[in-house]
Amino acid sequence: MSYVFAVSWLQEGPFALRRWAALFEDLPLFIQSFFYTIGLSIGALIIAFILGVIIGISSAANNRFIRTLMRIYVEFFQNTPLLIQVFFVYYGLPLVGIILDTYTTGILCVGLYHAAYIAEVIRSGIGSVNKGQFEAGQSQGFSYWETMWYIVLPQAINPMLPPITNQVVNLIKNTSTIAVISGADIMFTANSWSSFNLNYVPAFATAAFLYFILCFPLTKLSTYLEKRNKEAYTR
Template identity: 50%
Template sequence: MSGPFAGFKWLALAQDWSVFAEGFLTTIIVSILGLALALALGVIFGVIGSSPSKICQLVNRCYVEFIQNTPLVIQVFFLYHGLPHLGIMLPVFSVGVLGVGFYHGAYIAEIIRAGIQAVPRGQMDAAQSQGFTFWSSMRYVIVPQAKRVVFPPMTNQAVSLIKNTS
């Protein structure tokens, strides 16, 4: 039998299981670290993207538009081949984590921004009428309500990040 389920293929897998285990472990570690970076960047850029400051919105739009309109493989190639020309040498593992972290951070920023904008404007007005600043209103009133809207697409993005680590 020479199909996809041939016995010699399973035998080769059993003999080289340590190679697959090492690859699986690397995928898990890169995914966890990349997701942590993506969440941090996504929350920061998502909140500043929904702030009333035009400068903050501009910074958010520049990051999101540049990252989303550039393929992930091009960004990883730039990190791996372009940064050494600038005098920045990074190990391959770090390039992988930074690549998927920055790439998915832009998508998570849009998810967070959309979730914040889904909360009715009256909630912000009510918080500010009680003496909350913009940032404390975000922390205590808006973001807790936005979590319900944000979790389903955030889960999809986490799955996409894991798939992109390959």
């Protein structure tokens, strides 16, 4: 009886060989979605990093009005779900005549969302630098932005690297939200392919593996950077 069950399970169960054979036949679809996700992540990261640096530096400015504006941006994006932001941009903006394709929507939404988190990392890194460094820059005639760029940020970059790397990992994983608007990313491909043939286990196992390939090296890099920083401060 157990033998019959085992044979039946291998033929029709979630791990049936025919399901994996079907996956390997359509593997190019998953590889294509893998590179789509990489492109989406790179585009979003560029937006997140540039905007995050600007907002982070501005958040430490002496101008209260600017600090308030930056705080509003950070609080809004950190306290509203990325999924709602994606729906708003993709389905809401066309109502006022602004139509964006799925790929552009993904880059924009994920980038703006993670800019808020990177901005907080930048702000915390700036806060870790002794205030005397600001005064030294100003005494040499540097402007606020010149002081930040040439004096403060070079000193703050080491403690900022581990959390920024973690944000990159989170950004890559959050690109999966684009599946809800039919973006051709890893998650959408796994979901649509498995819905067609009911091979859910191979589809989502492959999706998990592809995300792992992207995120695991960055996670190890973050751990290494954090360990290196701790060793530097304990010497």
